[in-house]
Amino acid sequence: MRNRIAILSLIYVLFFIFSACSTIETVPVETEKFAMGTFIIQRIYSDDAENISNKVIERIKKIEEDMTINKQGGEINSLNGSAGKGYVNLSQDTLYVLAEALRISEASNGAFDVTVGPLVKAWGVSDKNPIVPLDNDIKNLLNLVNYKDLQINMNESKAKLNKEGQIVDVGGIAKGYATDEALDIYRENGVKSALISLGGNVAALGCKPDGSYWRIGIRNPRGAEGSYIGVVSVKDQSVVSSGDYERNFEKDGIMYHHIIDPETGYPAKSGLIATTIVSDISIEADALSTTVFVLGLDKGMEFIEGLDGVEAVFITEDKKIYITKGLKDKFKIEDESKEFEYVEKG
Ligand code: AMP
Ligand code: MG
Numbered sequence: 001m002r003n004r005i006a007i008l009s010l011i012y013v014l015f016f017i018f019s020a021c022s023t024i025e026t027v028p029v030e031t032e033k034f035a036m037g038t039f040i041i042q043r044i045y046s047d048d049a050e051n052i053s054n055k056v057i058e059r060i061k062k063i064e065e066d067m068t069i070n071k072q073g074g075e076i077n078s079l080n081g082s083a084g085k086g087y088v089n090l091s092q093d094t095l096y097v098l099a100e101a102l103r104i105s106e107a108s109n110g111a112f113d114v115t116v117g118p119l120v121k122a123w124g125v126s127d128k129n130p131i132v133p134l135d136n137d138i139k140n141l142l143n144l145v146n147y148k149d150l151q152i153n154m155n156e157s158k159a160k161l162n163k164e165g166q167i168v169d170v171g172g173i174a175k176g177y178a179t180d181e182a183l184d185i186y187r188e189n190g191v192k193s194a195l196i197s198l199g200g201n202v203a204a205l206g207c208k209p210d211g212s213y214w215r216i217g218i219r220n221p222r223g224a225e226g227s228y229i230g231v232v233s234v235k236d237q238s239v240v241s242s243g244d245y246e247r248n249f250e251k252d253g254i255m256y257h258h259i260i261d262p263e264t265g266y267p268a269k270s271g272l273i274a275t276t277i278v279s280d281i282s283i284e285a286d287a288l289s290t291t292v293f294v295l296g297l298d299k300g301m302e303f304i305e306g307l308d309g310v311e312a313v314f315i316t317e318d319k320k321i322y323i324t325k326g327l328k329d330k331f332k333i334e335d336e337s338k339e340f341e342y343v344e345k346g
Contacts, residue, residue, distance in 0.1 A: 117167025176286025
C-alpha cells in the first residue's frame with residue numbers, strides 16, 4: 001500500500017515537472033494584419049518578434065494564394081479548372097491540405113465534404129450579393145458534390161476531380177493549415193511562447209510567459225464580437241470555432257449561414273449554432289469544427305469522443321453548452337450574458 005502511494009506521488013510530481021512551463025522574460029510584440037479574409041493577430045514573445053510575425057504573414061499570404069477560390073490563380077483553382085479533364089500537378093503543401101480534407105470527408109461520411117464548392121458558390125454567402133438558390137438548382141448541384149470524386153496521387157504529386165463542374169473548396173480547413181505553418185515558423189525561430197488568432201482559429205505555442213496556461217475565450221454566438229460564454233485553458237494546442245454567426249445573410253426573415261449540409265444542399269440546420277474543437281493539430285481542429293457543426297450534438301459528440309486527443313464544445317440553438325469528457329478540467333463557463341446553460345452529459 002505504502003509503495004503504491006509512493007509511486008502515485010512520484011507520478012504526480014513528474015507530471016507537474018513535465019507539464020509545467022518555465023517563465024520567459026521577453027516583452028511581447030502584438031501585430032494585426034489582414035489576410036485570408038480575416039484579421040490575423042499574433043502575440044510573440046521574442047526579441048525578433050516583428051521579423052517573425054512578418055515571415056508568418058508572408059507564408060499565410062502564399063497559402064491564401066494557393067488555396068483561394070475567390071480570386072483568380074492558385075493551385076486549387078487550377079485543380080477546379082481541370083475538373084473532368086484530368087490530373088493537375090500540385091505542390092506538396094496543396095496535396096497535404098487536400099489529403100487532410102479528404103481524410104476528414106471520409107471519416108465523417110461526407111458531413112465534411114471538400115467538394116462542397118458548387119453549393120458554396122451558388123449560395124454565395126461570403127459574396128457581396130448572396131442569394132437563396134432555387135430548390136431545383138440545389139438538387140442538380142448536389143450531383144456534383146461527392147468527395148469520392150477527388151483523386152489524389154501523392155507519389156506523382158497530382159490530383160484530379162472526376163466530373164466537369166466539380167469544385168473543391170478548402171475554406172473549412174485552410175486557416176487551420178495556415179495556423180500550423182505559423183506555429184512551425186515560431187518554433188524554427190526559437191520562439192517558446194506565442195499566440196496566433198485567425199478569426200475563429202486560435203493556437204497557442206507553449207504556455208504564457210509566466211508559466212501558466214493560455215486562457216482562450218469561446219465566443220458568445222449570440223453576443224457581440226469580444227463577448228464570451230466560457231474559457232478553455234491550453235498549452236501547445238489549437239482552439240478552433242465554427243458558427244452560424246461568422247458569415248450569414250438574411251432573406252425574408254430567415255438567416256442563412258455559410259456551413260452547408262452536403263446532404264441537403266442548404267445551410268446546416270443541426271440544432272447547433274457554434275462548435276469548438278480543441279486539438280494539438282490546427283488543420284484537424286479546423287476541419288472538425290466545421291464537421292461537427294453539420295453533424296449536430298449527438299452525432300458530433302459520438303464522433304469526437306471516438307477520436308484520440310480531440311475535444312469539443314457544442315452550443316445549441318436553445319443556448320445550452322455541452323463539452324466532451326476530456327475537456328472537464330480545461331473548460332470553465334464564464335458567461336456574462338447569463339443566457340447560456342452548461343449541461344453535463346452522461
Ligand atoms: P469554417 O468557418 O472553418 O467552419 O468553414 C466554413 C467554410 O467551409 C465555408 O465558408 C465553406 O467555404 C466551407 N464549407 C461549407 N460547408 C462545408 C462542408 N459541409 N464541408 C466542408 N467545407 C464546407
Ligand atoms: Mg473549419
